[in-house]
Amino acid sequence: MELLNLHRIVDVTAAEGPGVRCAVWTQGCSVRCPGCFNPQTWTTRGGFPLPWPELAARVLAVEGIEGVTLLGGEPFDQAEPLGRFAAAVRAAGLSVMTFTGHVLAELPPSELLASTDLLVDGPFLADRPEPSRxxxxxxxxxxxxxxxxxxxxxxxxxxxxxxxxxxxxxxxxNGFATTEVLEALLEGDRR
Ligand code: SF4
Known part of the structure; x- marks a missing residue:
């Protein structure tokens, strides 16, 4: 199975993990945390299809990045093709950071997990905002x-x-901001 269902690709960003990276948002999320900031990624009907070898070729052509960050949606909903992509870019020297709404102990073994250097796990809990990390x-x-x-x-x-x-x-x-920060930014944009 080669086909990925993706929501968005940003070739170069410094806001989605260590260093400068390519960020890939998958389309489709079975976790569905209340208060999610990306509910438009929940449905599997949206997004655009892309075979993983084409995504790998695109990423490996980007100069100056140290790795790839996989975000959702839920990347592990597409663990098979995404695992092949992750293994390919990692074999070429890039690092792989993967976000998941599941907890690590509940994830079955997969090539995606085996090809991930840095995993961020757990659902988004709107009533427990992260203060510093x-x-x-x-x-x-x-x-x-x-x-x-x-x-x-x-x-x-x-x-x-x-x-x-x-x-x-x-x-x-790109990057994570609280609703208050986003509202302040948009207010500044309107001035
Ligand atoms: S896992 Fe991520 S995309 Fe899915 S509902 Fe939770 S925060 Fe939203």
């Missing part, structure tokens, strides 16, 4: 260092929010 939305979510590629020094990375303005005037945000 970068990239995560709630304090229950845990970082698992599944290889020696990363360690706790990543927590010195500041939380970043990237704002891009497209030629058509559309605004794209």
């Amino acid at each position: 970068p990239w995560v939305g709630s304090e229950n979510q845990r970082f698992h260092f599944l290889s020696d590629r990363y360690d706790e020094s990543i927590f010195t990375t500041p939380n970043r929010l990237e704002l891009r303005i497209a030629p058509d005037g559309g605004i794209e945000l």
Whole structure:
């Protein structure tokens, strides 16, 4: 099975994990946390199809990135093709960071899990917002260092929010921000 169902790809970002990375959002999430910031990724009917070898070729052509971050949606809903993609880019020297709404103990073995260097697990809990760690939305979510590629020094990375303005005037945000921060940003945009 080669086909991925994807929501979005950002070739270069410094807001979705350690260093500069390519970020890939999958389409479709079976976890469905109340208060999720990406409910548009829940349905499997949206998104766009892409065979994993084409995604790998695109990512490996991007210069200057140290790895790939896989976000959802729920990446493990597509563990088979995404695992092949992750294994391919990792074999080429990139690191793989994967977010999941499941907890690690409940994930069955998969090539995606085996090819992940840094796993962030657990559902988003709207009533337990994360006060300090970068990239995560709630304090229950845990970082698992599944290889020696990363360690706790990543927590010195500041939380970043990237704002891009497209030629058509559309605004794209990367990184995690609370509703209050987003409202303050949008208020500034209206002035
Ligand atoms: S796992 Fe992620 S995308 Fe899915 S509902 Fe939870 S926060 Fe949203």
